[in-house]
Amino acid sequence: MIEFHDVSKTFAGEPAVSNLDLTFAEGAFSVLVGTSGSGKSTTLKMINRLVEHDSGLIRFAGQEIRSLPVLELRRRMGYAIQSIGLFPHWTVARNIATVPQLQKWSRQKIDDRVDELMALLGLEPGLRERFPHQLSGGQQQRVGVARALAANPEVLLMDEPFGALDPVTRSALQLEMTRIHRILGRTIVLVTHDIDEALRLADHLVLMDSGRVVQQGTPLELLTRPANSFVREFFGRSELGVRLLSLRTVGESMRPDITPGESPLRASMSLRDALSAFVSQGCESLPVVDEEERACGTLYFRDLLIREAT
């Protein structure tokens, strides 16, 4: 869907990103993670040409992005950022409808789309005519995401979209994003410096440092097969997430589908023990049995990393 070939960018002679080779697959939830100043935002902004790359090639749906008119490119990509940028004197409904209005959709189609997106993002219909300052931070972020999705973009680009939120609201919105991604199957590229957020959301995780990709792959690959000591130490800091896993059971997090497989987990086991089983077996899902050894569901590795906001 989006490919980078040997892409570099410097600002005033200082390299911001160097020789990036990346593929963001269609329908995948890709997450760029790394320390401050590692080049994550620059990478994201090069996709919609808010930042122009100096060298190399970036393709979107097979076409070199510079061969597309910049407005067309941006119309095909939703963009949601931490500072939200809602228009303060516009209602929630009008903010969400920004792009459809520019594209001159009919009033009815816009109204229907606003209703649909508010429901999708868990925004009460009563908030429709409110102004941004009359919303909580979490509600504002939801409106920002709804606006980015309004015109059915092929790609959703998100730059620290939950950065300013308290941990509980942040966790709730992360959960919403995984649900929305599952429903819409849209290609998402998200930037964060939060390790637990990255592990929870990503299908494809890209770890950056000093403008370079240090390692990319599934979260499980990066956790279990770190390419070097930097990767190991970086994820070592997510110990807190692992500790939290010991508070919850497999039964609470499994899905009801029954899948065949050896070495099943017990529903009463803690997620921390389940994590050890995933790591030692190097697989993405494991069957679950109840106390009578009857198959009762499947635990997916990625669901381990989604914490409920309770």
Ligand SMILES: Nc1ncnc2c1ncn2[C@@H]1O[C@H](COP(=O)(O)OP(=O)(O)OP(=O)(O)O)[C@@H](O)[C@H]1O
């Ligand atoms: N417009 C700009 N002008 C000059 N330098 C810039 C500009 N944008 C980014 N940089 C520099 O490029 C490097 C990469 O910045 P970038 O914002 O991509 O990093 P980041 O990983 O997203 O960091 P953070 O998590 O702190 O936002 C940094 O050294 C930054 O100072």
